[in-house]
Amino acid sequence: MGKVNFTIDGKEIQAEKGVTILQAARQENIYIPILCDHPALPPEGACRICLVEIEGQRALHPACTYPISEGMAVSTNTPRIRAARKFNLELLISDHPLDCMTCEAAGNCLLQDLAYEYDVTEDRYEGTKHHYSVNDPNPFIQVDRNKCILCRRCVRACREVNGVEAISVFYRGFSAYIGFGADSSMDNSPCEFCGSCVAVCPTGALWPKLSLGEGRPWQVDRIQTTCPYCGVGCQLILEVKDNKIIKVDSAWDGPSNHGWTCVKGRFGYDFVHHPDRLDKPRVRKYLLDGKKKPAAEKRKPEIEGDPWQWVEVDWETALGITADKMLQIRDDHGSESMGFLTSAKCLNEENYLMNKLARQVIGTNSLDHCARL
Ligand code: SF4
Ligand code: SF4
Ligand code: SF4
Ligand code: FES
Incomplete structure (x- = not known):
């Protein structure tokens, strides 16, 4: 050049x-x-x-x-x-709600930073202001057009990065606003909820619903990690307050995703703190008691003492029972009676070890990976 x-x-x-x-x-x-x-x-x-x-x-x-x-x-x-x-x-400020005291983006808003830098202290221009309702019914993203400065970052992220074109600017001049699909709600548009638009919005106009009221930018620890869902291995920044993930932000230096994510990486983190999440291994009571598998039609695991009841155990016990059962199946029915399915959620090293377990310990080549299915 x-x-x-x-x-x-x-x-x-x-x-x-x-x-x-x-x-x-x-x-x-x-x-x-x-x-x-x-x-x-x-x-x-x-x-x-x-x-x-x-x-x-x-x-x-x-x-x-x-x-x-x-x-x-x-x-x-x-x-x-x-x-x-x-x-x-x-x-810009003349048509802005100026509610920084309660705005989710306060402390992480380019408009607020520039108003501070350029000493914009008051609304100098009287006139009509927009009062849009904030009621897009989609489950992930709050859309507050009152805070939109029509910078079109979201439009470009959706069009150029995600290739979806779910967002555009409708009408012209003072009537212009961002809208979705054929001027509908976000969940009634081609939107895939990747959150790319949220990631680039410089104000509080687009904000994750899961994060509303959860904390201020200066109250969180920002921890870079790898998305737990698929083998792309996107880098994410977790915003953590009081040991709880309250938001996922973009890791712009992530080598495989450069800051962009899909819906799972951006919004699929509530499982981490979900009360139904298992955080200890469990085995059926009959396995713990060393008994034979009882008839399935008689199972009543909700009744105390039922052999199908789940019992929380330590990892050593759970893995010991699993290993014994696998060896028993191999010895009783032969190596080829067993197959192994590994996961892109595991590390390469874990997938390699699964291959060793299948071929060298059990003696089968029936081994596959979810990424191939
Ligand atoms: S969430 Fe993704 S697909 Fe939906 S409007 Fe935003 S950038 Fe486009
Ligand atoms: S990125 Fe935010 S402020 Fe910019 S046009 Fe989109 S919604 Fe409005
Ligand atoms: S954000 Fe989506 S594409 Fe990226 S690793 Fe997670 S699940 Fe895979
Ligand atoms: S940053 Fe250059 S015109 Fe907006």
Whole structure:
């Protein structure tokens, strides 16, 4: 592509031809504020917060869409630029509920951060405000259009990353709002509930329903982990408060998912704290008593003392009974009477060990993996 020489705030910079002023500034750790831009999405140029001055040009230009060129001299923080950014922020704030005290996104909201940075303290423009109802009936995502700044990050995430196009902006000007499908509810649209739109929304307009009222960003520990569901191995950030997972956030450095997830990884974590979840091994009472399997039609496991009753045991006991039974089946019915099915939820090492157990301990090649089914 070739290199281009130019300056940002007087600093001489060389960057790849074709990159935008914002991309070049990021490479040099030069701060330019953004709202609609997101490093993982194609630029849109919708919010005009990243405006910069280019020597010799009358108008201010958005750094997120303007490409660099040879000899260009860019300024990022002059009084004129700051005034223009502040004006744009005031316009956004003029149709915003300003309920940061109770907003879920407080402390994790780009609009709030920029209002603080640009000293936007009041609603300067009187006039009509929107009062949308917050009642999308889908089970996962709260949609609060009152907090939407129409940055279109969600639209791009859904279209460019997930390839679904469930979200679009309906109507124009003051009437514009984000909507789903053919202007319906989210669960009545092609939405797959991957949560990509939530991950990139810079305000509290899209928020996970499971996380509502659960805690503030500064009250949580952020723990990076691997999704427990499938072999893609997506990286996730768990937000944990009082030893409870309250939200899943994007790990943008995850090598297999780069921050994106499917519905299971983003919203399927309530099993962790579910009261029905087994956290100790259980065996049938007749196995613990070393008895033969009783007739199934007489089973009444809800009755105390019934041989089919589940009994909580330690791992050593449970694994010992399992190993004895497997060897007994092999000896009584032959190695080929048994088959093994392994899981993409296991580590590679665990799958390898299962292969050893099947072939070398039991002596069967009847071994398969859920990823092949
Ligand atoms: S949850 Fe995923 S599929 Fe649904 S609207 Fe958001 S990005 Fe699109
Ligand atoms: S819902 Fe969020 S991401 Fe989508 S346009 Fe509104 S503010 Fe932007
Ligand atoms: S987020 Fe979805 S795709 Fe990624 S590892 Fe989890 S289940 Fe698999
Ligand atoms: S960040 Fe550049 S126009 Fe929004």
